[in-house]
Amino acid sequence: GAGVSQSPSNKVTEKGKDVELRCDPISGHTALYWYRQSLGQGLEFLIYFQGNSAPDKSGLPSDRFSAERTGGSVSTLTIQRTQQEDSAVYLCASSLVVDTQYFGPGTRLTVL
Amino acid sequence: QKEVEQNSGPLSVPEGAIASLNCTYSDRGSQSFFWYRQYSGKSPELIMFIYSNGDKEDGRFTAQLNKASQYVSLLIRDSQPSDSATYLCAVVVTGGGNKLTFGTGTQLKVEL
Numbered sequence: 001g002a003g004v005s006q007s008p009s010n011k012v013t014e015k016g017k018d019v020e021l022r023c024d025p026i027s028g029h030t031a032l033y034w035y036r037q038s039l040g041q042g043l044e045f046l047i048y049f050q051g052n053s054a055p056d057k058s059g060l061p062s063d064r065f066s067a068e069r070t071g072g073s074v075s076t077l078t079i080q081r082t083q084q085e086d087s088a089v090y091l092c093a094s095s096l097v098v099d100t101q102y103f104g105p106g107t108r109l110t111v112l
Numbered sequence: 113q114k115e116v117e118q119n120s121g122p123l124s125v126p127e128g129a130i131a132s133l134n135c136t137y138s139d140r141g142s143q144s145f146f147w148y149r150q151y152s153g154k155s156p157e158l159i160m161f162i163y164s165n166g167d168k169e170d171g172r173f174t175a176q177l178n179k180a181s182q183y184v185s186l187l188i189r190d191s192q193p194s195d196s197a198t199y200l201c202a203v204v205v206t207g208g209g210n211k212l213t214f215g216t217g218t219q220l221k222v223e224l
Contacts, residue, residue, distance in 0.1 A: 031210060043156070043200065043214040056209040091155055100146075101212060103155040 002026075004104030006092050012110045013082055021077045021107045025094030032075050033101060034067060035059075038088040046090075049075060082111045115139060116203050118215035126223055131188040133218050135201030138182070144204040145177055145184045146212065151197045160186060191222040 005024045013019050025032050034046040045059040049069045060066070064083075069075040079086055089108050093101035117136050125131045133147075144163055148156035162168045162175040162184065174187040184203075188195055198219050202212040 033211065035212075042216040043202075043212070045211040045213070048209060048211055050210075056211060059211070089155075095210070100158070100161055102158060103148075106155045 004092055004094050004102055006090075006104040006107050008107060009105065010108045010110075012112065014112050015084060016081050018078065018080045019082055019109065021079075021090050021109070023075045023077070023092030023094075023104060025073065025075070025092070026096070026102060029094035029096045029102075030072065031095045031101075032069060033093040033095075034075070034077050035091045035093065036088040037091060037106075041088075043091070046077070079109075082109075084111050087111045114215075115205060115213045116201055116215040118199075118201050118218045120216060121219040122221050123218055124221045124223055125191050127191060127193060129191050129222075131191045131195065131220055131222070133186040133188075133199050133201075133220065134183060135185065135215055136183045137201075137203045137205075139203070139205040140179075140182060141206030142179075142203045143206075145175070146202040147173075147175060147184075147186045148200040148202060148214075149197045150200055150217065156200055188220075191220075193222050193224060196220055196222045 007022045032049040035043045037043050047067050048056040051072045064080045067077045089106045091106045092104045095101045147160040149159050150156045160175040162177045168175045172189045176185045198217040200217045201215040
């Protein structure tokens with residue numbers, strides 16, 4: 001595709017529910033990154049994939065957060081038992097050349 | 113000390129003027145530096161990257177890197193109202209893998 005795509009664009013859920021966020025990177029990009037941006041906060045790194053493996057998961061805030069990537073393409077970020085503090089914009093980025101990252105439009109998650 | 117620091121602004125400049133945005137970083141070993149523009153409610157858009165000391169020009173934008181002083185700046189010439197946005201400085205820090213560490217951004221307002 002022309003750019004990174006993410007779905008859904010908006011997600012409203014109730015506290016305690018599980019959510020899945022999807023990212024489809026730019027075609028051919030081998031690296032994929034998840035970040036989140038909370039109101040008034042900077043961009044916070046969550047996890048990085050190179051191909052299907054995740055050499056850096058250091059930013060995942062708790063074991064309620066997990067992510068996978070299949071076929072070296074689409075990635076899913078799963079948040080279990082959502083909490084209100086999980087409310088944020090979740091951004092996915094991909095890169096071909098190491099570290100030059102292009103962002104998708106994001107998923108705005110609201111936990112009620 | 114934050115790894116990447118930016119003045120939050122807002123920085124107000126008149127239309128047609130030069131806007132100067134600054135960023136300092138703490139990790140002396142950092143090698144890759146990026147400027148992203150983020151409009152309100154949108155995702156970050158890559159506008160410049162720089163790896164070597166000195167200046168790099170692209171259209172109305174010039175990135176400047178001084179590794180000895182650990183700062184990177186972005187100059188926007190002939191500022192336009194459409195340049196009004198938050199500008200995020202991002203750095204790949206030593207030992208951080210490929211993840212970007214972001215500053216909190218500087219809000220730029222270009223006034224008519």
